[in-house]
Amino acid sequence: MNKKRKIAFITGATSGIGKATAEVFASHGISLVICGRRQAQLNALRKELGGITEVHTLNFDVRDKDVVADAVQSLPKEFADIDILVNNAGNAHGLDPIQKGDLADWDAMIDINVKGLLYVSKAILPGMISRKSGHIINIGSTAGKEVYPNGNVYCASKHAVDAINQGMRLDLNEYGIRVGAVNPGLVETEFSEVRFKGDLERAKKVYKGYQPLKPEDIADIIYFVITRPYHVNIADLVVMPTAQASSTIVKKEA
Numbered sequence: 001m002n003k004k005r006k007i008a009f010i011t012g013a014t015s016g017i018g019k020a021t022a023e024v025f026a027s028h029g030i031s032l033v034i035c036g037r038r039q040a041q042l043n044a045l046r047k048e049l050g051g052i053t054e055v056h057t058l059n060f061d062v063r064d065k066d067v068v069a070d071a072v073q074s075l076p077k078e079f080a081d082i083d084i085l086v087n088n089a090g091n092a093h094g095l096d097p098i099q100k101g102d103l104a105d106w107d108a109m110i111d112i113n114v115k116g117l118l119y120v121s122k123a124i125l126p127g128m129i130s131r132k133s134g135h136i137i138n139i140g141s142t143a144g145k146e147v148y149p150n151g152n153v154y155c156a157s158k159h160a161v162d163a164i165n166q167g168m169r170l171d172l173n174e175y176g177i178r179v180g181a182v183n184p185g186l187v188e189t190e191f192s193e194v195r196f197k198g199d200l201e202r203a204k205k206v207y208k209g210y211q212p213l214k215p216e217d218i219a220d221i222i223y224f225v226i227t228r229p230y231h232v233n234i235a236d237l238v239v240m241p242t243a244q245a246s247s248t249i250v251k252k253e254a
Ligand code: NDP
Pocket: 011, 012, 013, 014, 015, 016, 017, 018, 035, 036, 037, 038, 041, 060, 061, 062, 063, 088, 089, 090, 091, 092, 112, 139, 140, 141, 142, 183, 184, 185, 186, 187, 188, 189, 190, 191, 192, 194, 215
């Protein structure tokens, strides 16, 4: 492998924003460690991108701290020195008023979106710190900037990502590691299918009547963020569809 190639570690690469980011990175010759729980999707993406860059797949659930640590430890030498970590794995589970919230949904969002992001970062940081180099992109959300009705725990999990992003930047400053967040608004992915537990009709309605963002829009922005000169760190970026003014105001066709 050409040692000068950057190596990116992308969580949640089996669909949506993570998959699109893997595709954009690959098209620019970045080597990839693609992660997720669905091996078939990981295999398909490795097949799709394997002709243009080096691809290694890692199948793990970000909720299991030991499995996360073992997975990172298991990386072959040529993929071990991660330059770019995209902390993207995450989802919303449910959209209910707090008094009707499902405890399993709350656990899933906090365990995946918050604790999972921390476990992955904890496993990858020692290498970045010892090399005094690295770039971490945390995928937050407009939900991490503004709470919307029934969004309660999902919004809390993304507000936590916002705080962790700031905390990481402070603590890793002395090692020259860049840390920044990309906070999307409405992006059409599998996100709403997961939130509404496979109710495709309800999921589709979320993106009806206006032009939502595409995962590729966010992937292009992430690529822009990681290709700035070293002295430039994009610390926190919010991006919404033009039709969206806030979490609750979206201009839709009648
Ligand atoms: P998708 O549902 O399309 O993708 C979610 C990804 O996360 C999948 O690859 C999934 O992989 C992975 N994932 C979920 N749970 C776990 C887990 N327990 N362990 C490992 N991987 C997991 O949604 P998006 O692409 O939209 O979401 C990506 C990120 O973007 C999330 O953090 C989300 O909160 C954020 N976001 C999304 C927005 C949107 O409107 N779509 C807007 C703002 C932020 P697998 O199932 O294979 O494990």
